[in-house]
Amino acid sequence: MKTLKIRQILLAITMLCFATIGANAQAVKGTRIPQLSTAQRNSISAIDINTAKGQAIYNIDTNCIEYWDGSAWRNFCENARWFYMPSIVVDVTTSGTFARDLYLEYKKQFADTDDASTPANSPKAGTALVKSEPNAPNPFNKIYEANALYYYVTGYDDTVFSNVGITPQGVLTYTVNAVNVSDATYMNVVFVVK
Numbered sequence: 001m002k003t004l005k006i007r008q009i010l011l012a013i014t015m016l017c018f019a020t021i022g023a024n025a026q027a028v029k030g031t032r033i034p035q036l037s038t039a040q041r042n043s044i045s046a047i048d049i050n051t052a053k054g055q056a057i058y059n060i061d062t063n064c065i066e067y068w069d070g071s072a073w074r075n076f077c078e079n080a081r082w083f084y085m086p087s088i089v090v091d092v093t094t095s096g097t098f099a100r101d102l103y104l105e106y107k108k109q110f111a112d113t114d115d116a117s118t119p120a121n122s123p124k125a126g127t128a129l130v131k132s133e134p135n136a137p138n139p140f141n142k143i144y145e146a147n148a149l150y151y152y153v154t155g156y157d158d159t160v161f162s163n164v165g166i167t168p169q170g171v172l173t174y175t176v177n178a179v180n181v182s183d184a185t186y187m188n189v190v191f192v193v194k
Contacts (some may be wrong), residue, residue: 037061041073072194077142085189086110092160092181102189103146103170110143146170149191156187 038061044052053070064077085102086109151166156174163175164187172189 033058033065035060041066082190082192085191090187092176092185095176097163097173097175100172100174101170102151102166102172103149106170106191107143144191144193148194150194152190152192154188154190157185160185161187 033056035058038059041057041059052068054067056065056067058064059066059075062075062077064075066073066075068074086106088100088102088105090100146169149170151168151170151172153164153166153172156164160177160181161174162177163173165173166189167173170191174187
């Protein structure tokens with residue numbers, strides 16, 4: 001008899017909660033999560049962060065819903081979580097070991113930057129490098145910071161390149177062997193959003 005009464009009470013509480021949530025959801029047409037700026041989000045104390053895995057906010061600076069995954073804030077706004085490095089010219093006519101800041105190359109192609117480190121033979125950003133149909137939206141309105149990306153070399157011509165490596169900051173190091181260089185010589189680099 002006690003078990004039946006407890007079940008009835010639990011059922012009644014469940015129905016009351018469902019009815020209340022349902023009624024409120026219809027009145028407000030959805031759930032509103034906390035709205036914070038990036039600075040406000042970043043000021044959440046370490047104690048709160050340690051217990052807040054899964055906490056979601058609406059970031060009013062980025063207009064994105066973000067959540068804490070236990071180690072970093074992630075957002076739902078990026079469509080692609082990875083993309084290929086924009087094409088760049090790499091001189092393979094001279095043997096030797098070289099370094100190339102791939103993050104800087106990416107930023108130069110898609111952000112309005114014009115700094116002294118731009119190689120003389122590189123096109124400058126903002127010079128209509130990207131052609132599109134007239135009503136197409138700008139896909140490059142989000143330029144990631146260097147520390148917001150992982151960098152991967154997914155393949156390269158090993159008859160031309162050796163000692164290929166890439167740093168967490170996006171600096172590619174490689175040796176050009178200058179052997180068997182052809183039109184088919186390649187190197188693929190992928191950026192992944194953290």
